[in-house]
Amino acid sequence: MNFKLKDIGPQLITVIAVVLIFGFFTYNAQVNMENRGIDFGYGFLSQESSFDVQFSLIEYDGSHSYFRAYLVGLLNTILVSVIGIILATILGVIVGIARLSPNYLINKFAAFYVEFFRNIPLLLQIFFWYFAALRALPLPQDAEPMFGISFLTIKGLFVPAFIWQNFNIFFYSILAAIITIILIRNHAKKLQETQGKQTPVLLISIGLIFILPLLSFLIGGVRLSFEVPVLKQLATTSFIYEGGVSLPPELIALALSLSLYTATFIAECVRAGIQGVGKGQKEAAASIGLTPNQVLKLVIMPQALRIIIPPTTNQYLNLTKNSSLAAAIAYPDLVLVFAGTALMQTGKAIEIVSITMFTYLSLSISISILMNWYNKKIAIQEK
Amino acid sequence: MMSKINFLKPDKSNLYTFLYLGSFLFFVSVLDVLLNSFFSLNLTGFLPDFLSFLLPLIIGFIGLYFIRIELSGIKQLDLLNKHINTNNFNAVLSLLIIFIILKSIPPILSWFFVNASFAGDSKDVCTGSGACWTYIKVWMRRFMYGMYPNAEQWRINLSFIALALLGSVGYFAIDRFKKYLTLYYVVIYPFIAFLFIFFFISGGPVFFDFSYGIIAAILSIIIGFFIPSRFKFYYFLIVPFAIYILLKYFLFFEEYIELGKLDGLNWVETGAWGGLSLTFIISFFCLIFCFPIGMAFALGRRSNFPLIRYISIGFIEFWRGVPLITVLFMSAVMFPMFLPADFFIDKLVRCIIAISLFEAAYVAEVIRGGLQALPRGQYEAAKSLGMGYWRMHIFVILPQALKLVIPGIANTFLALVKDTPLIFVVGLLEIVGMLNLAKTNPEWLGFAMEGYVFAAIIFWIICYAMSKYSYNLEQKYKTDR
Numbered sequence: 001m002n003f004k005l006k007d008i009g010p011q012l013i014t015v016i017a018v019v020l021i022f023g024f025f026t027y028n029a030q031v032n033m034e035n036r037g038i039d040f041g042y043g044f045l046s047q048e049s050s051f052d053v054q055f056s057l058i059e060y061d062g063s064h065s066y067f068r069a070y071l072v073g074l075l076n077t078i079l080v081s082v083i084g085i086i087l088a089t090i091l092g093v094i095v096g097i098a099r100l101s102p103n104y105l106i107n108k109f110a111a112f113y114v115e116f117f118r119n120i121p122l123l124l125q126i127f128f129w130y131f132a133a134l135r136a137l138p139l140p141q142d143a144e145p146m147f148g149i150s151f152l153t154i155k156g157l158f159v160p161a162f163i164w165q166n167f168n169i170f171f172y173s174i175l176a177a178i179i180t181i182i183l184i185r186n187h188a189k190k191l192q193e194t195q196g197k198q199t200p201v202l203l204i205s206i207g208l209i210f211i212l213p214l215l216s217f218l219i220g221g222v223r224l225s226f227e228v229p230v231l232k233q234l235a236t237t238s239f240i241y242e243g244g245v246s247l248p249p250e251l252i253a254l255a256l257s258l259s260l261y262t263a264t265f266i267a268e269c270v271r272a273g274i275q276g277v278g279k280g281q282k283e284a285a286a287s288i289g290l291t292p293n294q295v296l297k298l299v300i301m302p303q304a305l306r307i308i309i310p311p312t313t314n315q316y317l318n319l320t321k322n323s324s325l326a327a328a329i330a331y332p333d334l335v336l337v338f339a340g341t342a343l344m345q346t347g348k349a350i351e352i353v354s355i356t357m358f359t360y361l362s363l364s365i366s367i368s369i370l371m372n373w374y375n376k377k378i379a380i381q382e383k
Numbered sequence: 384m385m386s387k388i389n390f391l392k393p394d395k396s397n398l399y400t401f402l403y404l405g406s407f408l409f410f411v412s413v414l415d416v417l418l419n420s421f422f423s424l425n426l427t428g429f430l431p432d433f434l435s436f437l438l439p440l441i442i443g444f445i446g447l448y449f450i451r452i453e454l455s456g457i458k459q460l461d462l463l464n465k466h467i468n469t470n471n472f473n474a475v476l477s478l479l480i481i482f483i484i485l486k487s488i489p490p491i492l493s494w495f496f497v498n499a500s501f502a503g504d505s506k507d508v509c510t511g512s513g514a515c516w517t518y519i520k521v522w523m524r525r526f527m528y529g530m531y532p533n534a535e536q537w538r539i540n541l542s543f544i545a546l547a548l549l550g551s552v553g554y555f556a557i558d559r560f561k562k563y564l565t566l567y568y569v570v571i572y573p574f575i576a577f578l579f580i581f582f583f584i585s586g587g588p589v590f591f592d593f594s595y596g597i598i599a600a601i602l603s604i605i606i607g608f609f610i611p612s613r614f615k616f617y618y619f620l621i622v623p624f625a626i627y628i629l630l631k632y633f634l635f636f637e638e639y640i641e642l643g644k645l646d647g648l649n650w651v652e653t654g655a656w657g658g659l660s661l662t663f664i665i666s667f668f669c670l671i672f673c674f675p676i677g678m679a680f681a682l683g684r685r686s687n688f689p690l691i692r693y694i695s696i697g698f699i700e701f702w703r704g705v706p707l708i709t710v711l712f713m714s715a716v717m718f719p720m721f722l723p724a725d726f727f728i729d730k731l732v733r734c735i736i737a738i739s740l741f742e743a744a745y746v747a748e749v750i751r752g753g754l755q756a757l758p759r760g761q762y763e764a765a766k767s768l769g770m771g772y773w774r775m776h777i778f779v780i781l782p783q784a785l786k787l788v789i790p791g792i793a794n795t796f797l798a799l800v801k802d803t804p805l806i807f808v809v810g811l812l813e814i815v816g817m818l819n820l821a822k823t824n825p826e827w828l829g830f831a832m833e834g835y836v837f838a839a840i841i842f843w844i845i846c847y848a849m850s851k852y853s854y855n856l857e858q859k860y861k862t863d864r
Contacts, residue, residue, distance in 0.1 A: 011690040018694055025721040032720050103473045104466035105480045119846035120839045121801040124815050128839065131822065132832040321706035328807065339712050349716040353709065361704040368700075 029350065042355075044346050045070070051341050053332045055248050066342055073337035074359065080254050080333065081320040087259035088319060089312075092266025099271045110267070118264040123325055125261055130253035130329045137249075140231060140239040149228050151241055156248045158229040158241040165223035173216035174209070181205045198294070250331035254323065262319045266312055273308030274300065306378050313371050317364050324360075334359060398455055405449025412443030413481065420486045440478055447474040506827060518830040519837050522821050526814055526837070529657015535649060539660050542579045549575060563607075563615075570619045573671045575600050580664055585651055599626035653731040654811070659841065661813040665735060666800045672739035673799070674792075677746025682776065684747065685754055695747075702744035710737050711808040734806050742799050749791035753784035786860045793853030797846050814838050 033040060045067040052062055056072045057079060098110035117125070135154065138144070143153040150159040164170065181204075188199035216222045229244030277300050285299040286292075326333035327340060334356060343352045416439050418424040427435040447468050455461060467477040498513030501520070509515035519526070528536050549572060553564050578596035603623040610618045656664070683695030702710070714737035715730075722728065757780060765775040785792075804815040812820060818834040821827060 007688070011688045014688075014691050014694060028723055029720050032724060035724060101473075102466070102469060103477060105477045106473070109480050115847065116843070119797075119801075119843045119850070121804050121815070121842055123804040123807075124835060124838055124842060127815065127819065128832075128835040131819075132835050135831070324706040324708045325805070327708060335706070335708055335712070339709065343716065349720060353713050353717045357705045357709050357713070360706055360709065361701065364704040365700065 038347065040350065042351055044348055044351070049342065049345070051345060053337055054330075055251065055332055066346070069342055070334070070338050070355070073332060073334035076331070076337070077320070077323055077326075077333040077335075080251060080258070080323050080326065080331065081316075083251075083255040084258035084262065084319050084323065085316050087255065088262040088266055088315075091259060091263035092312075092315075093270055095263060095267035096270025096274070099267060100274055114264045114267055117260050122257060122261045122322055123328060125257040126253060126325055126329055129257050130250065134249045134253055140241060149226070150244075151229060153241075154249065155240065156246050157252055158244055158246050160226040160228045161243065161245045163225045163227055166221050169220040170213060170216050170222045173212045173220065173222075177208045177212040180208055180212075184208075248331070250326070250329050253329060254326050254331050258319055258322060262315055262322075265315045265318075269308050269311045269315065272311075273304040273306075276307045277303045309378075310371060310375060313367060317367055320363065321360060398452055401449040401452065402455075402457075402460070405446045408442050408446030408449065410446075412439040412446060412478070413485070415439045415442075416482050416485045420489050439482065440475070443478045444471075444474055447478065509830075514833045514836070515830050516833065518821075518827055518833055522817075522827070522834075525658060525821060526817050527658045528660055529812055529817060530655040531651060531657065531660070532649070532655070535651060538584055542583050543660070543663070546576050546579060571600055571604065571623065574623055576667065576671070580668070584656070584664075585653065595627055595630040599623050599630060602626055653729050656731065657812040658817050659814045661806075661811065662800070662803045665731075665738065665803050665806065665813070666796075668735045669738045669742055669799055670796055672735070673742040673746050673795075676739065676743035678750055678781070680743065680747040681750035681754060684751055699744045699747050702741050703748070707738070707741055707802055707805055708808055710741050711805060713737070715809040730809055731811060734809055734811060738799065738802065738806075742795060742802075745795045745798070746792065749788050749795055750784060752791060753786075753788035754780065756787050757784055789853060789857045789860065793850060793856075797849055800846060800849070801842070814841065 046065050048063060049066045049069045050062040051069070053060055053069065053072050055076065057075045058068075058072060060068055060072045095110045095113055098106050099114070101107050101110070137152060137154045140151070140153045140155055143151040145151055150157065152158075181201075184199070184204055185201055188201045191197045191199060217224075227243045229241035229246070231239055232242045233239055281299055281303065282295060285295040290298065323333060324335040327336040330336065339352055339356045343349060346352070415426050418426060425435065427438050430438065448471070450460065451464055451468050451474070452460070453464070455464075468474050494513045496513070498511040499516055500508045500511055500513070501516050502508055503517050504521050506515075506518070508517055524533060524536070528539060531539065552567065556564060574596070578600075582596065600623055603619065603626055606622070607615065607618060680695045680698055683691050684699060686692050686695070711734065714733045718728075718733060718737075761779060761783065762775065765779040770779065803813055806813060807816040807819070815838055818831075818838055822831045822834060
């Protein structure tokens with residue numbers, strides 16, 4: 001009996017404390033809302049939002065619902081995160097490898113980059129790019145064309161738009177290429193494991209991913225043309241580019257600073273991963289007669305990736321969460337559109353903040369579940 | 384045919400020919416870029432633009448190719464080849480980096496120093512193409528202290544100096560007192576720091592609390608010498624606060640002090656705090672608070688009691704899953720709804736609570752990593768000595784686990800310092816917020832760059848120093864296992 005009490009006691013106290021705190025908060029919230037005449041509910045999501053958003057991937061204006069505004073914000077967050085993740089990965093991998101270079105200058109240059117960008121707050125970097133660096137860009141009428149088709153101006157980046165014919169055939173061809181590559185990879189892996197044969201998977205993959213879409217152009221009737229942005233005069237001194245795709249300066253500043261900042265962390269992950277593979281592994285692989293390429297592909301990379309991928313995914317998550325700093329430079333992401341404008345208009349603090357938090361929470365929990373699954377899959381199975 | 388190729392291939396036999404030729408070419412290419420960037424002379428201006436642009440690279444590359452002689456026997460040359468000139472690819476990269484550095488030095492120097500303006504105290508002196516450091520000079524007080532009244536700023540300075548002195552006690556403590564240091568840093572120092580910052584900097588009627596706090600701290604330290612060492616931890620956990628509360632609520636010193644016509648300090652509301660000092664204050668408090676909270680949740684997550692474990696997991700995963708900015712939003716707009724109507728918590732305090740809870744989740748995960756890394760034998764050995772849960776953790780497990788996770792904790796603290804600018808969400812302006820405010824001042828438009836560069840330098844120094852310090856700490860406590 002005594003033994004059981006010892007077990008239950010601390011748990012009971014903790015649970016009671018938690019319940020009391022939550023009860024206290026809910027009770028107060030109820031009282032406060034009653035006093036102010038606010039009712040709790042998510043019904044406002046279907047109401048007309050009556051505010052505009054500067055930049056949106058889907059059709060949106062004031063006549064759409066709050067839920068649509070939420071979607072606009074969410075899509076913008078995803079857009080900047082995806083751009084940031086791609087750029088940060090490319091830069092991070094290059095810098096991470098450069099950190100291991102035997103070349104003294106490259107090594108120090110990469111180290112300087114990492115130490116420099118890692119130790120400055122991200123918000124400051126965003127402000128710097130947006131308020132100081134991008135403000136030094138030319139006005140639309142003075143902009144020099146880049147490659148003759150795109151314009152980087154103070155009002156944003158204007159690039160040509162793709163106009164597709166039979167886009168779905170092109171899409172299916174890429175899909176088919178990806179599926180074939182996966183199949184070939186699996187087959188090659190099996191061959192490698194059972195017979196020890198090497199298949200040039202990378203070459204075949206590169207070939208496939210180019211040839212199949214090319215075929216879709218030649219046979220499938222896919223056509224691609226470009227709509228180049230054209231300068232248009234709005235007033236005597238006000239110019240803007242029409243046609244094409246325009247990326248607002250907020251997006252550019254945000255994507256740039258997010259990727260520059262996160263790349264430093266990814267670079268460290270890559271470096272730690274490659275360094276984490278023991279020297280003996282490389283020597284052992286070389287001593288059984290593998291070529292340097294094979295050593296890298298078959299021995300170093302599989303082990304390094306095991307160390308690199310989990311923290312890198314963490315960095316991707318951080319980048320996605322950090323993209324919420326967009327609110328500081330008025331890029332219409334989830335926080336600005338929903339927890340900012342929509343909250344101001346409806347006054348539904350609890351509902352809106354909880355939806356926003358829940359969105360981020362479900363995003364990161366789903367990725368961490370995926371990560372745990374992946375970790376289990378690639379963990380070394382000791383016999 | 385073969386002999387020609389052999390002739391072009393540098394090796395030991397024709398060492399000096401190639402060495403002189405190669406270094407000459409390399410020297411010429413660097414000189415060309417140097418002259419170009421520092422004196423804007425274009426030696427190859429007679430060539431077409433494209434060629435003139437690429438020529439230094441080509442010449443330098445040939446030069447480096449010529450001096451790439453393996454085992455030349457010349458020490459410096461071997462060193463050079465090993466470090467920047469191992470193969471063609473590395474040679475090109477090295478050249479590019481040398482050229483980039485040479486090219487970027489003059490504009491940076493001219494912006495920072497040569498064409499910058501330092502003198503004067505108005506915008507008129509800033510006519511050069513360089514930076515306008517006058518702007519920083521004029522706004523310095525605002526960047527450092529926010530809207531804190533000029534006449535009272537000595538209070539912030541004094542507090543920081545006092546806290547720095549009190550914090551450095553560890554370096555000067557004689558051996559006899561060394562064993563009390565942990566206690567001092569974990570319990571007493573945060574307590575004094577809290578009193579200093581909250582009561583001395585904010586001033587007003589609560590200033591008296593400050594004096595009670597100081598009296599309580601001194602009294603408890605004096606009495607502490609007579610307490611048997613096994614109770615010391617609990618003693619310092621409880622008694623200073625007890626004395627403080629006793630003084631504040633039961634002894635009514637205030638009346639006596641007011642009888643003596645002692646004035647308190649002017650009240651400065653937290654909304655006026657700002658600038659770099661606010662960055663320090665917030666980081667400092669969050670650092671103090673998030674550590675014990677994080678430790679508690681790390682232990683909770685490893686607990687044998689399922690309910691405590693699940694609550695800890697829920698807490699940690701919740702805070703780790705949301706961005707800090709939404710947490711601050713919550714503390715600003717949602718949190719007041721959860722409190723009784725007449726109950727008001729200061730904006731700054733709400734901020735500190737929010738950031739502390741947020742960072743505590745990260746600290747918890749870091750400490751959990753350390754706990755997991757400890758071998759089971761440590762737990763079993765401690766238990767076999769008859770230690771209970773708390774004694775085992777305080778004396779055996781945590782000291783070892785914390786030592787393991789010094790880099791992780793340092794990283795979390797760095798992240799905390801870098802996160803402080805986010806408090807602009809609730810309307811508090813630390814240094815970055817003050818910069819944005821100053822930038823919009825109609826008299827000082829157009830100096831955004833200077834401000835951000837200034838803040839970036841400050842943050843960089845703070846963060847770099849912290850990371851270097853943590854590295855030293857890690858090396859110091861590294862024990863071979």
